[in-house]
Amino acid sequence: MGHVMIGVAASTLNCLPEYYVDLSDQQLDEHIRQAKAALGSRVVILGHHYQRDEVVKFADFRGDSLKLSRLAANRKEADFIVFCGVHFMAESADILRDEHQVVVLPDLSAGCSMADMADRDQVEVCWEEVCRIASGGVVPVTYINSTAAIKAFVGRNSGAVCTSSNAGKVMAWALAHGEKGLFIPDEHLGRNTAYRMGIPLDAMAVWDPRQEMGGLSEEEVRRARVILWKGHCSVHQRFLPEHIEKARKNYPGIRVIAHPECRWDVCQMADDVGSTELIITQVNEGGPGSQWAIGTEIHLVKRLAQENPDRTVISLDDCGCLCSTMYRISPQHLCWTLESLVEGQVVNRVQVDDETRRWARVALDRMLQIV
Numbered sequence: 001m002g003h004v005m006i007g008v009a010a011s012t013l014n015c016l017p018e019y020y021v022d023l024s025d026q027q028l029d030e031h032i033r034q035a036k037a038a039l040g041s042r043v044v045i046l047g048h049h050y051q052r053d054e055v056v057k058f059a060d061f062r063g064d065s066l067k068l069s070r071l072a073a074n075r076k077e078a079d080f081i082v083f084c085g086v087h088f089m090a091e092s093a094d095i096l097r098d099e100h101q102v103v104v105l106p107d108l109s110a111g112c113s114m115a116d117m118a119d120r121d122q123v124e125v126c127w128e129e130v131c132r133i134a135s136g137g138v139v140p141v142t143y144i145n146s147t148a149a150i151k152a153f154v155g156r157n158s159g160a161v162c163t164s165s166n167a168g169k170v171m172a173w174a175l176a177h178g179e180k181g182l183f184i185p186d187e188h189l190g191r192n193t194a195y196r197m198g199i200p201l202d203a204m205a206v207w208d209p210r211q212e213m214g215g216l217s218e219e220e221v222r223r224a225r226v227i228l229w230k231g232h233c234s235v236h237q238r239f240l241p242e243h244i245e246k247a248r249k250n251y252p253g254i255r256v257i258a259h260p261e262c263r264w265d266v267c268q269m270a271d272d273v274g275s276t277e278l279i280i281t282q283v284n285e286g287g288p289g290s291q292w293a294i295g296t297e298i299h300l301v302k303r304l305a306q307e308n309p310d311r312t313v314i315s316l317d318d319c320g321c322l323c324s325t326m327y328r329i330s331p332q333h334l335c336w337t338l339e340s341l342v343e344g345q346v347v348n349r350v351q352v353d354d355e356t357r358r359w360a361r362v363a364l365d366r367m368l369q370i371v
């Protein structure tokens with residue numbers, strides 16, 4: 001294999017060659033292993049916790065999107081960052097990467113329904129209206145599960161990014177610097193976070209971008225301490241209070257952990273609320289015989305159950321809680337992107353333009369200064 005040149009024949013085509021469709025599972029595994037070995041330290045493969053097993057087994061690192069992006073950026077010897085996650089995660093890796101690194105998303109159609117719910121133009125309209133009404137300043141906060149364009153918008157407007165682990169600290173910072181916080185794009189994480197900080201539900205208003213003036217009156221905007229963008233995760237929103245009741249009935253004594261992207265009533269009923277990293281830590285430290293019902297994506301729950309056979313780990317509801325867009329990253333796509341790199345061709349590169357990258361970086365750096 002010749003040396004791989006960065007940026008050679010970079011392609012944005014997202015068309016899996018027929019050849020890969022016909023390979024057996026065993027052949028795919030073998031091809032991926034060989035391509036990875038040929039690339040050696042020049043590639044780093046990142047696997048998000050929600051990624052399917054047949055892909056994540058090839059990951060050098062497993063984690064959430066911020067942790068993975070930072071790990072990859074620190075792997076200076078890696079020219080190529082292959083992100084087995086969704087589009088906004090690959091964008092975050094591209095924002096944080098070292099200058100010489102190239103980020104690849106094996107299937108460019110692997111988007112995130114939540115990130116796609118906050119369009120930059122819609123956010124600009126909301127911003128103008130809310131700033132017009134608020135006399136004491138508005139500070140925007142965006143969840144890391146948002147597009148680079150939204151992160152850049154927030155960076156440019158003196159706001160910060162947050163993660164599910166540090167949303168409380170970032171929101172407290174925002175409210176200390178302005179009369180109101182604008183939280184994008186997950187209504188549930190915003191509400192759960194603000195409520196935990198002692199902000200009552202009637203001091204929050206939901207801005208629906210599909211309605212004139214977000215569906216709010218000027219008085220409702222004026223009264224709100226926190227404006228929540230009407231967006232959600234299609235996976236986590238499916239968990240319902242009745243699922244918790246059922247789990248507690250079927251497994252007396254079971255502990256329920258909900259991800260903060262779940263609805264407010266679900267988080268209120270759960271024993272613990274926390275990020276993927278907190279969920280993993282709780283189960284790992286739970287000890288033999290402990291029982292866990294988990295409200296998050298099914299691949300992480302199943303993996304935790306497999307890795308902890310001496311405890312009971314179940315999904316709060318295993319019906320439909322699969323991140324179908326992340327599932328698009330298949331072994332076929334991973335194989336194709338790696339073999340293309342071996343041949344000196346970059347397929348499915350994710351590249352954020354310089355201006356967007358610069359401002360998104362400002363919003364990310366601000367978060368790191370706050371937490």
Ligand code: SF4
Nearest residue numbers: 112113114233235323
């Ligand atoms: S689980 Fe939800 S928020 Fe996470 S990538 Fe999938 S759709 Fe987006």
